[in-house]
Amino acid sequence: MTTGAPTHPYPARPRRSRLRRYLPLGLAAWLVLEIWLLTVVAGAAGGFTVFLLLVAGLVLGSVVIKRAGRRAFQNLNEALQRGAPPSRGGGNGLMMLGGLLLMIPGLVSDVLGLLLLLPPVQKVVGGHAERTVDRKLRAAASGSLGDAFQQARIHRPDGKVVQGEVIRDGDQGYGTGDTGREPRPPLTR
Known part of the structure; x- marks a missing residue:
């Protein structure tokens, strides 16, 4: 009878990062906030006003993304013509993010998108x-x-190591080929 460390059928899962744990909750809260704000504005100013705000955000966001993308492409083209490495972002990435936030339906995302344009x-x-x-x-x-x-x-506390050999498909069936050893037959059950 041998005694050793107890083995568990299921190893402990690694802990989730904070981002992976709280991101779904944050997205759900943001979605609820956006819907609530849209209903409050629709109650105060009317449904047609909310529709116009959403369409204006979509149009403005697409214009911003198009302009920032065109500017980023021109900067890249000029850098390649000079033979120099392209310069860092220049704000085009944040402009595109701002345009994307403007295109997402909602008032909070529109405010964040407008802030990123400053x-x-x-x-x-x-x-x-x-x-x-x-x-x-x-x-x-x-x-x-x-x-x-x-x-x-660390994730495998039992520290088990399985010895093995990698056999690639291109090695004439089995064995290592160029090491001078005799070829081994394939493993079978």
Whole structure:
């Protein structure tokens, strides 16, 4: 009789990140808020006014996206003609995001989209996004391959290792081919 660590039929699942846990709840709350605001405005100003606001947001958002996309393409084309690497965003990405938010039906998304069209807001949001991306890239680059394997082992507390050999389809049926060893027959049950 051997004694060892108890094995569980189902290994423990890794914990969900905060974003994956709260994003669906936040989207549902945002949707409820948008619908409630549309009904409040429709009650105060009429349904036709709400319809005109939604159509105006759709048209303005499509114009903004088209203009920002055209400007981004012109900047890329000029950079390629000069032979220089393309410059960083220049606010075109935030302009496109603002246009997309304008196109989404709702008043809160329209206000956020209009805010993203303002240059001071673009500068603040763009600087924050750039710092966040740089910090995440530095954190990802600081780890090594050994750290990744150690992280993978943490999720399997029993530490079981299965020895095996990779056999590719192009290796004349089985074996490793160029290592000088004799070919092995395929594994069967």
